[in-house]
Amino acid sequence: MAVNVPGLVAVLVFYVVILAIGIWAARKSKKVEKTCAGTKSEVTIVGGRNINVLVGVFTMTATWVGGGYIMGTAEAVYSPSQGLIWAMGPPAYLINFLLGGLFFAKPMRSKRYVTMLDPFQHRYGNMFTATLLLPALVSDILWVACILAALGGTMSIILGLSSALSIIISAAVSITYTFLGGLYSVAYTDIIQLCFIFVSLWLCIPFLILSPAVAEISHTVHLNQTIGNSWIGELKLADAGKWSDEMLLLALGGLAYQALYQRILSAASSAQAQVTCFAAAGTVFIMGIPSVVIGAVAASADWNQTAYGLPPPFERGEAGKILPLALHYLTPTWLSVLGIGSVAAAVMSSMDSVLLSSASMFTQNIYKATFRKQASERELQGVIRASVLLVGLAGTGLAFGDDSVFALWMVSGDLLYCVVFPQLICVLHLSSANSYGAITGYVVGLLLRGLSGEPLLGIPPVILYPGWREVDGVITQYFPFRTVAMLSSVICIISVSWLVKLGFCHQKIPQSWDLLGVFEEKKEAVGEEVPVPREEKNSILNTKF
Structure with a gap:
């Protein structure tokens, strides 16, 4: 496949803009360090606890609306073995943020913790806290791999660019601005990224629905014309256990992510932290609607009328790439480039948060508390940056596979749900x-x-x-x-x-x-x-x- 040069230039311009905003935010972070009562490392990790509600909602939503969320949701709706009823991301994340605001935001923020592991350290000591970091770290690395794999597959389809090269470039940009500016860079780039995701994906919807190769999705609710199944899906009694397990995994497992508490703890007060969670519950649900529509459109398309041809994506084992495939073959070229930009934005908005969360926990709860209790602020800043780099490289290394984005997305939260979430409930309540x-x-x-x-x-x-x-x-x-x-x-x-x-x-x-x-x-x-x-x-x- 030939490289789409205009599209590649557009994506590179987008990357330069994001990098520039990240560097600007890093300079803002330096100014805050001079005026903030907290330490420099605290400014890097929780933004000096003065992130306002609007910025907090943007960055919290952008963190969850990653490549796994938008591509995994579309994959679930399109897949004949699943369908809309198995697209658990939007309702699960809605529940996740509501529960977070009701039961977790206040006890965490009122005690002025710096990371999710602080309450464990205060009650159980350093040794047990170190064991909790392991599942959290593994989960973060898998999450990075998931969202980078989503981006690599998208760019290879729409831009004709090597998947490996796409992954490397995107990872480098995210690592660079997170490395430089900490939470400030993450939060302010999240605003631009989330706006871009919202506009570009919603702009694609009318073109997808009106494509001559797509039947009306209301007519294919009960029968998919190309794969003989309903995009609504079916929940059989024999599958109810698996469905409920995966729904609870996403809805409750998300409450054990440091990325969530990083935003809660950066709020100016407990009340603001709760408001941020409640507002994010609505925005994250809305951001999932375009992916649902894209999955339904792809399931309603006659792929033989497109350049893709037959057999359809599912029979070729490409259901995990259905979102970029639909954008590439069912919309004009310029619009598909906007679509790839939305996926790139989603990936970076999640990746930077994951990188910072792992680095924060290791620096605050392991390095500072166990190895170097008298470490200087400059030394701690160096450890945070080194940790960002190492986690980024580990996740990038795992992204060069062909596993389902939806499956990687699910596995990334497994350990947190089974091991860390029970601990968090008990230590707080x-x-x-x-x-x-x-x-x-x-x-x-x-x-x-x-x-x-x-x-x-x-x-x-x-x-x-x-x-x-x-x-x-x-x-x-x-x-x-x-x-x-x-x-x-x-x-x-x-x-x-x-x-x-x-x-x-x-x-x-x-x-x-x-x-x-x-x-x-x-x-x-x-x-x-x-x-x-x-x-x-x-x-x-x-x-x-």
Whole structure:
């Protein structure tokens, strides 16, 4: 395929504009550092806690509206085995932000935490916090791979550009401005990127619907003319477990992303943080509508009337690229270039946030708290930048595959949903949770998720839940196994914490068995020594870092 030179020039101009805005925001960040009461690293991570509501809504929405969201949603609607009912992104993210505003924004922002891992560090100490960073880091790297793979596939179709080259250029731009400006660069570039995504995708919709190769989507609700299926989709009783599991994964797993709390913690107050979440719930849903329409249009198209020809994309194994294919073959060339710009904007708006979130957690909760407690601000800035670079390179390296964007999108949140989300609920809303319960819950959640297998990563299941199916030698679980792992983790944290506290406080367990130092002797008025939770005192474990 020949390179689309005008389109390539247009995309490069867009990249230069984004990079310029990122550099300008980096300079603004330097000015804020001089006037802000917080440290330089705090300005980089949470923007000095003075990001206003409007900017906060833009950057929060842009973070979730990534390549996985817009391409994964279109893929789900188009695929004959799924359909609209399986396009869970818009409703799941709506629920995610509403729950975030109701139950998580206030307890996190009111205590002036800097990262999502701070409450764990204050209650459980450094060692356990380091173990929580691992699933968060793996999830972020997979998310970067997902959104870059989405962009590579789009550019290769519309611009005729090498997928690998597209991935490298886009990653380089995102890494550069995130490296330079931290949250300020991320937030201000997100505004431009989100506006561009909104305008370009909605502009494509009339041209797609009016294309001569597309039947009216209202006529193909019940029958897809090219693949003999409905783009609405069907939810069979046998598939209900899998559907509910994936819906809960997206709706609740998103509450365990540092990228979410980075925006919550950057707000000027708890009330502003909540308003930002509620407003983002509406905007993120609206941003998913064009992808739904594009998927329905692609399912209603007669591909034999286009230059693409037959067989249709699904039969060629290209359902994951259906959004760029629809833009390329069903709209004018100039409009398809706008479409690629929207995907590029979506990718960078998510990638920069993911890079900064991983770098923030490692620097604040691992490097500063464990390795270099006396590290200077300049040193911490250097660690943040090095972390941004390393996470970006790791995610970029995994993006050179042909896996489904939708599948990568789902897997990226698996560990957070099964392992980190239960911990976050308990540390914020269960005062009795202690290290023994947290460790047990962590191990149980991780073990149950790992033993359930993962086809995308080639991990066979050891536990076969009811309703499992085997197709072409690959076993797929149709039972809500992720939710089982998550709930099991929550139950273990609560029950083990309660039993251990009961044992020590009533002296049923010898004090010498408190290997983690969670409990300590306290002299009562009657002179009796009774073990009490260490968090009830101003202990070393509860010292704020």
